[in-house]
Amino acid sequence: MSYVAVKGGERAILNSQKLVAENRRGNPKVSELSLDQISEQFGLAVDRVMVEGSIYDRLLGALALKQAQGDALEAIFLLRAFRTTLPRFGVSAPIDTGAMRVRRRISATFKDIPGGQVLGPTYDYVHRLLDFSLAAEVSVGSAEANAAEEALDPTMPRVIDILGQEGLIEEEREGGGEVFDLTREPMTFPAGRDQRLQNLARADEGFLLGLAYSTTRGYGGAHPFVGEIRLGEVLVEIEPEELGFPIAIAEITVTECQTINQFRGSAEKPPQFTRGYGLTFGHCERKAISMALIDRALRAPELGEDVRHPAQNEQFVLPHTDNVEANGLISHFKLPHYVDFQAELQLLRRLREEHEAAKDAGATQ
Amino acid sequence: MSTNSNNEQSGHNEGYNFAYLDEQTKRMIRRSLLKALSIPGYQVPFGSREMPLPYGWGTGGIQVTASVIGPKDRLKVIDQGADDTTNAVSIRRFFQMVADVATTEKVLEASIIQTRHRIPETPLNEGQIIVYQVPTPDPLSKIDPRESETRKMHAYAEYGVMQLTLYEDIARFGHIAKTYDYPVLVNGRHLMSPSPIPKFDNPKMQDNPAIQLYGAGREKRIYAIPPYTTVKSLDFDDHPFSMQSWSGCCSLCGSTTSYLDEVITDDSGGRIFVCSDTDYCNDRQAQLLCDEHSEVQT
């Protein structure tokens, strides 16, 4: 009888994994990807899985992408599960993006800014034409950018800070107290700024992009200006108790976006611009801008604005940003539901019988 | 991946802590479990971790099991009542790999039973732990998705609206039309989701001698029913709670009292019904064979 075949066996799982491994490798005549190749040549993909996987490690990111056949969400999931097993040594000091070694830095709000506009690496002004020269197996000599005539200004104040000196933008409030830890505690509502930003930093890029888009199309009333986007390297420092002074443990690449948004004022305070904040590992500008927009949208209650749209509703946004959670539940519908389905089937049959009986009774009357 | 599957085949994986989670995380989860046992049916928020299995596939149950399991435990894992469903196999292999514990398919041999969607037909005993995988821990979330509001409803025991959903069923269908994940009131106080077990299994929770633990990984909640606790399925005085029943019996073991799965046998509408609990069904089949054997002998 076919009954046994209905249930999956251990052998089926093992075979399925072999098939995956086979598919992953593809044609064995084609040379295998190395982690260095992925890390170097699919750098932006690695950046994305690092930020949403919440681990800064390019080789692990590359490994995850290789293992996941390039599927970003699967790679993110692998990194998150690995992260669970890592011990926690300490908490770093806040990184100082003001002291960033800047590679790219632009402001949409001022033509010129102290330190200058630095275009850096960006697709922004590239015509999106398929470049068939890249299809050649051997690269035709690598392009090398010309060095700037002047060295970059070592001090590059953040544009927002310049506005801050004039009091034109709300002050950054010191959080104070224990910082919420999204990786160790469940969320609660109303969410604090720490909880919100941590959640958004790990959020699915596509979901955040769509939500941010919605705020500009009448579902959120956002009028953002990109005060500044900066990309570059910052030091991560920790201060071991026994030392009493900070030591640098790593240098990481981050993208930071600060948006400037509409006025706010009250009886006591004159009108001021308000802020939205986005920060990611690696080079993820799309994510950083989206994050800043959603950060600002979610501040609606704090700023006395009506919460009318999905992007302003933290109990809608925050629980649904995480693609490991979302993908888990959505994919779980593939799991067997025989028992529940059987219960529903039985109910449906009963309801149909009752319906028939009622109809027959009606007909005989 | 090839090294990985070698590890999986060869048993314990040296690279991970016993039962995957580090000891601090396990302690945190055990503290949540103790709180949950002290307030039966109350959903305790906990710092759920990402596990190597997807959310929605039992991460809550896995974390709970990982936190209470020891090297001497014997683990049984079922999904849909069966030990051989893919997800049950996968979770059992996970614990074999990261905890190297003994496993069993026999209810009575198991010290810990992790389950999705069923409670075994064989009654549990004192000292056993049953761990339920829970997708949606809050029965009120379907009525109000705002957690800030549902927490208040639980805190103040405002459960009239849950009763209202049952009223609506009777008004519409003439009877309560909830067939699984049927809400219960625990210890006369907290409204609780029993996880998506069929309501057929609800009475098994009442006064159960075993410890019943519920883990919702994605929603980051743990709750529990201590042994011998009152678990009442919601109903009306004049529409009392009732279980599913079948007119036939299991085609394999002849049971008339177990939960039956429908199995379609051909493409012309042929179907049979068999026990969803494979361990129970196998036992009964063995018993039948045994009885036949002894009859032949006498």
Added chain:
Amino acid sequence: MIPAPKRALPPPLLSVNGVSRSYGKQLGCQDISFSVRPGEVLGIVGESGSGKSTLLACISGRLQPDTGSLVYDMKDRGPVDILALSEPERRRLARSEWGIVHQNPRDGLRMDFTAGGNVGERPMAIGARHYGNIRSEAQNWLEKVEIDLSRTDDKPKTFSGGMQQRLQIARNLVTRPRLVFMDEPTGGLDVSVQARLLDLLRGLVRELGIAAIIVTHDLAVVRLLADRLMVMQRGRVIEEGLTDQVLDDPHHPYTQLLVSSVLQA
């Protein structure tokens, strides 16, 4: 004829003392004091922006006043300061001894549940567990508010505005609250529908001896329903008294204006 012995007035059901609430610079309501006795219907009139809705939100426990106190005579505890009650106590009070009829029935009804369920929810919330009894009580109330029993299992989103409002009233009155707050109960309804609703409300309030506080801009509503009347302007009470007195002999120029504009209309 022997004159009936003078009975002492019963103690007030709700006493409001010096309640104020502002929104930043904008005045909500300022230093309002009054009391309502059991079975008494108090009307609060004023044009939009006069602070009457803010006042209603404050005294019905939905909005925290900046200053002032609210003392309510609870059935089993006697007079208590509402603002000092814990949130669960206040919520329990709101679903047992109080009722709130919102201007927009959508705010007061569960639009995805049947009419019968909407009326049955409050009894279930306070422990009713017999389906047959809950249903017959619900139908009893649907009849009282003139909703055809064939609509018992229909959802209110299929109802007209007037029916929705009557359903909301039934949903509130089913547990026989002692005090009902009504915010523009006839707002948004056609004139003929309004008249029918007012007639119904008057009958029910008298029959059940319920105290009510009705906020409205419509003098016809208070003329028909209210025993006493408060007139509000710019956050303050400018005139109060027995309804007939105030409407027939208004003292304050603003009240005179209100009354005359209605008469002319």
